[in-house]
Amino acid sequence: MRQIVVALGCVLAAGCSHPGGPATAKGLTAEEAAFQKHLQEQFLDAKPGTVIDIPAGHHALDRVLTLRANGVTIRGVGTEQSVLSFKNEISGPEGILVYGNDFTIENLSIEDTKGDGLKINDGENISIRGVRVAWTSGPKTTNGAYGIYPVKSRNILIENSSSWGAADAGIYVGQSVNVIVRNCHAEQNVAGIEIENTINADVHDNVATGNTGGILVFNMPNLSQPGHSTRVFHNKVLKNNLANFAARGAAVASVPAGAGVVVNSNSKVEIFDNDIADNQTANLIISAYFSTNYYNKPGIDPNYDPYPRAIYVYDNRFSGGGDAPDGLELKTLKLAMFGLNGHFPDILWDGYRDEKNLVNGQQPAAERICIRNGSVSVLNADGPHKYKSPSTEMAAYQCELPKLSPVELPARG
């Protein structure tokens, strides 16, 4: 009730929504407009070695900050202190958009962008640390798609950063090579952390909680490169049970609420030493592109590989979860197999495999799903046959795969 009263007061008292001075026609106060102009000039004039300082304060901006120079650092004084707010953005749609190599951004917040919070396109040697991207009204379909979004880039470090409320993925690395995402926090996003069509990624020591899906490793069709070789380790992936709020058609719209770690159509994925708990569809889902509902012949590159291959799961600590799967088909399946009070096993595999490439009825040794995880069990949901003959037979997963090498990034000055 109090909120309603305050809101009404704002409507009646002119200028209330613009503390610090009279509102201009542009939706910013004169002070805010001057700050934005100065900041824009710094972005325009930046050259190698430039450090753009974001002072403490809640800075309202109405236009994307675009950077086109190499070797630039953007530096705030802390995520709580240096806040760039794009609530009234009229031209963007990103908050900060970067086309440049040797880029560092640290210690600041980006709030309420209409599109992605921080997007870096086609960069090399990228360090993102202590960056918080948030949509402050909580999870909403109308929020921007991605929080932190490097794409088609190489040598990327994302650490001590967080994303809140992204309508697609909070921390999303797409079509890139050599990536580390560590010590980050993702909450209230559709996907917490997503590695997509990326080669060589280490995702470790992160917390993904309260998202629709916690940590995703995906390959999408038609893109510049298929991804492979991702290690997901020593993360906490807990209670990712948020109702999916992505717009239909978005890649992550097919992710069921209650998904802990999800591997879709990717290969050489190693998942180990994680705490994965209380994700109500399943703590770990392994699936093929066919389960996303987007598969169709004319729209998909015929060379696209829709199958997950060489997935190695070991030494994780699973608990809880699988007790309230999302979606009618999975609900029905759970009820039929495990009863009203039962739960899915920790690992759910949709059962799609490349039937054209079997050796004695088995996947080739180098392409299997291998599980060395104590007493953990797997449900093969038999997706290819509309869930007719699901199975919890474990023999097929008793194997090992060669371990992947750690990702090493070149040292940066």
Added chain:
Amino acid sequence: MSPACRVRRLIRVAGVALVLAALGGCARTPQPVHYFAEGRPEHLSDWHVVFRDGERLALNERVVPYDLNTPLFSDYAHKLRTLYLPRGTPARYDGSRTFDFPVGTIITKTFYYPQGGGAATSVARTYDQSRDFAGEGLDLANVRLIETRILVRRAQGWEALPYVWNAAQTDAELARTGDEVALELVAQDGTREAFTYVVPNENQCAGCHVTDLKSKAIAPIGLKARHLNRDYAYAGGAENELAHLEKLGYLTGLPAPAEVPRNANWRDTREPLEARARAYLDVNCGHCHSPTGPADTTALSFDVGSPVDRHLGLCKPPVAAGRGTGDHLFDIVPGHPDDSILPFRMASREPGVMMPEQGRGTVHREGLELIREWIAALPGECGV
């Protein structure tokens, strides 16, 4: 010549003409075009390419106007485009890419509206250009100037400089960080639509004009054979633009007319629907959505060479559209514009949903209608 002018001519001889010239009012021999090899002049008039002269926006000598078969939509603004090249250094013709222009080339694009009647912020939403011109320049009794963008070819490459016209319409000032102009579009039936006209900042200029993300170089978009292969009503009569440029010594290597590609005029209903739609997508989307552009992350290409399959969006799932999907599964569903993402994003004016991402704050109704018609006529199905 009026007595006042005669007096000024005399005074010019005395060396104080500049002061009086600013007062305008009579025809004069302007200073030649000034190419700045570096720096950012504060005023558009510093360049002496297009300038206020009496009641018109005038073009200097050797400054050639041109138009495109199908132009980029920019909130219903009309555009006066001009090209200036230094003497003796013609551009080299290319069949598909932007011509190779010499250092010293200056391109301007002036965005203006026919006046809408009443307040200066009221502008007309119309395709009628019949009252816009005074000679090759613009008739300021009938139009309101908003901004003039300069693309200048310097030794290190192209640079983009936005200038915003002042309220008195006497000159335009450099606006590196862009600007926002509150306007109201008035339709012929009297309906009004308020919107914010956004002048891009220099980096946003590059958002469209960096068409090759690897080189990161800025380049003109419109100065390609397929856009310029059309007639223009020059002061000396109508002529094909490319032939005219060749005649002026601005272009070499122009092949025979039959070998020069030509985009359709999107508004000419005598041309095939597909050609009109592809011309529209080419110039409105193809600078980003090409195999080399910033939107190559999406695997969606709208440039004129893109094959009519998933590369053009047919049955293609979106990649990073977020809520821009509008709850649709594919970029284009043949035969079904209402199920396609492309027209949904064209119909939006909300950042984060709308496409193109910048350069418009209104919906291009006629362009949207064209694309919807084209999708409705596309054969095939996605078969999901």
